[in-house]
Amino acid sequence: MDIRNIDFKNQVIPFLIPLALISVLILFSKSTQFLANPSLISVGITIDLMLTVPLIYFFLIRKKEIPKQTVILVVIIGLFICYKIIPTENQTVLPFLGAWLLPILEVGIIAYILINLRKARLNYNLNRGNYIDFYTVVKTISRDLLPNFMARIIATEITVVYYGIIKWKRRSLKNGEFSIHKKSTSISIFLGIMLIIGVETTVFHYILEQEGNPKAWLITFLSIYSLLQILGFLKSIIKRPISFEEDILHLRYGIIKETSIELSNIKSIVLSSKNKYQKGSRLSIFGKHENHNVTLTLKKTGILYSLYGIKNNFTTISFHVDEPQKFFNKMCESIKELE
Template sequence: MKVTTRINGNLITVAIPILLIASLFILAKSEAFASNISSLSIGITLDLLFTIPAIYFLLIRKKAIPKITVVPFFVMGMLIAFQIIPKEHQFILKWVKTWIFPIVELSVILFLVYKIQQIRIQYKAHTLQKPDFFTALQEASRAVIPGKVSTLLTMEIAVIYYGFIYWKRKKLSKNEFTYHKNSGTIALLIALIGIIGIETYVLHILLLKWNHIAAWIVSGASIYSGVQIFGFLKSITKRPISIENNTLLIRYGILSEVSIPIKDIVSIDITSKDIELDSTTRKLSPFGNLENHNIVITLQKEYILNGLYGSKKSFQTLVLFVDQKEDFKTMIENNPNFLNQHVEKSNRIQ
């Protein structure tokens, strides 16, 4: 309920300045504007450049929304003003573009550099305790940038890092287990990248006959999707499932993950039988039935599976694929916390 209320509040916060911009756009196309073009041009320009961004700032000042999001409304207002205000009445716009906009642009760049430096400092601090890049980056980003922005930033950096920077072969420890070698996921993602490449080329050729800008926009979006999938693919090979400090760290690249104390595991079964997925039974892989499974883990209570771009799903039974399934099952069942939990359960039954 609280989450829904917060989401609705954020939507209203964004909707108010957008509605104000739309009303000014309508005013600029009206007969009233044509009959009083000089004074209304000044008023609309000032409202788009300063009044609406100021109203938006007042709406978000006590919220978790980053204050830097005021800048897009300023830029959007300036772009719209150049479109709807006649050129002979754009003297304020031109002055703002020449003197104010460069200051805003420089401020944004300095702000981003400062935040990146903060993330680097936080990342170094977290990597001393947590060597996994994605985990350290998540915590560093959350410490510097609030809300959903940190999640989006983390994911974009991780895609680039795993896709194009981290090429060193991952050496597994005894407590680490892969899940991509025999599952068929890598082949699936490679095929998907190939399909995107072919479709991008064909669609680009067709769209060029209609509109060059549209062709390059669509092609750019497709290439970006291909880059993301490649980053996801590489992350699957670099982030194994592991058992550390009596905790089971279940990962599926940067696509999904969850940490489970071994004491909360009721059972771990090796099975490839079809399992009906519902609100309490989830599959680790976001590809669902496109990927096989061979392990089913049942827990004492519900946990949250963290997914792509901050999505969350509750579960009490998790279905996944592990290449070394027997070793994985044995290591968990031989863990003292798992054994103690079952001994206590047996004693209670007696």
């Protein structure tokens, strides 16, 4: 990259000044002045890192093309640095700011996502031919606010609640979409896990309550939340089918695993349930314990995304489709159209 092409005023200075301020505050926390009066100076450093530096950064980028939402990241970085450089006994203001500022940021992020979701849904209503995938839209909106890995975490949590509690209406498959749950063992496995958790929760709650343990309701609440998450995962498998979109094949195992493959990158497709490709990846989280009937081999390495942005490379992937022959025909038809 040619350094002469870099616009220092607009691309470098807005990041350089906050970075310099943070460096000065870190060095100051190691100085003799800090050691002489740590309580008072700790308050000043905390306020500067969590409020002053983000505010200065905001004014630096206010009229530039840099996303304004990156201010949130600066606040989070400031909070992390505070916990690292300020001694525990001097963290008097930090818990207060953390207790109020972070929830406000969290509510703000969720409100921003919901507002933009409504806009996306209105746009979908105007263009009925386009199907809106909730998880994909939430990820896209979240990336405007947060780094990719954090965006996936937020998107996963929101989508789990959406599928677990809100989304119950059945949706018919459109042309180019294929379900994966009707003839596989995935739904049965998830229902079995939910049954086990439900029984164990009831038994443990009864035992702990009889013993007068105050943690009885806390454990029960966590177990109910776990059930909600599993229900969300289960329903996402039903609501997010495998689909063809122009020259892309979207493989989805609910919100748990997904990958997008260019049709031109597909080397071969095999309709078989044999475990010939044991070294390849599987779309299902249950691996060899869930049946498959399709195996794809790629020309170039693809990326399989799992929960919270975990990535794995693959060149061969096996998965289950309820109508494998129809899927095969659609694949061949779509590849032929590209030629």
